[in-house]
Amino acid sequence: MIKKIIITTTTFSVLLLTGCSQTAPDLTGKNNISDSTQIAGDTVTIDENRYGNENGAGGQYNSSSDGFQSIYFEFGDYGVSSGMENTIASNANVAHNASASKIKIEGNCDEFGTDEYNYALGLKRAKAVKDGIAAQGVDTSKMVIVSFGESNPVCSNPTDGCYSQNRRVDLRLVK
Numbered sequence: 001m002i003k004k005i006i007i008t009t010t011t012f013s014v015l016l017l018t019g020c021s022q023t024a025p026d027l028t029g030k031n032n033i034s035d036s037t038q039i040a041g042d043t044v045t046i047d048e049n050r051y052g053n054e055n056g057a058g059g060q061y062n063s064s065s066d067g068f069q070s071i072y073f074e075f076g077d078y079g080v081s082s083g084m085e086n087t088i089a090s091n092a093n094v095a096h097n098a099s100a101s102k103i104k105i106e107g108n109c110d111e112f113g114t115d116e117y118n119y120a121l122g123l124k125r126a127k128a129v130k131d132g133i134a135a136q137g138v139d140t141s142k143m144v145i146v147s148f149g150e151s152n153p154v155c156s157n158p159t160d161g162c163y164s165q166n167r168r169v170d171l172r173l174v175k
Contacts, residue, residue: 061165063154067094068103068171071129075110075167078124080132088129091171092136095143102174103138105130107147110163115149122147129169144174 064070069087071080080088095103107122107129126145134140155162 061154063165063168064091064170064172066098066171066173070171071125071169072164073125073167073169075112075163076121078121078128080128085132088132089136091129092133092138094171095133095138098173101142103133103143104172104174105133105143105145106152106170106172107145107149108152108166108168108170109150110166111150111153112163113150118149119147122149125167125169129171 062070068091071084071087071091073079074081105126107124107126109118109121109125112118113121123145126147130140130143130145133143150166153166154168155165
């Protein structure tokens with residue numbers, strides 16, 4: 001009798017868990033690594049002028065504060081694109097002038113993928129920006145990274161432009 005209960009419970013649990021699973025997007029060929037502390041040198045091309053209004057049209061969208069500018073990423077990527085290198089340099093200048101403060105680097109994602117996947121991707125994006133700013137001479141002990149995954153969207157319209165605004169890293173001074 002006990003064996004039947006165990007077998008039934010196990011079978012039910014397996015069916016329940018497999019029926020509710022979410023799959024992460026297929027990122028074959030993307031910057032896909034298993035160790036989130038490693039950041040590959042791969043870059044993507046991105047039009048940094050497309051982040052404007054809530055539909056993604058025109059201008060530079062920025063959700064960072066304290067003089068920093070947001071860094072944007074393509075779907076599933078975490079390498080800083082060549083189009084964002086000037087923004088990294090600008091952010092490094094702001095960081096140099098904020099000598100007494102720590103800088104919080106916040107990784108964000110769009111809503112696609114599992115929570116775990118988006119959290120890890122947000123960390124990889126934040127680490128890539130931290131490494132880029134450190135390469136400009138900013139002391140890494142002044143920087144902390146955090147991932148919000150998909151939980152901190154700046155836009156919620158179901159459009160490509162809106163999703164693009166959520167694939168970003170924001171920078172803020174810790175006060």
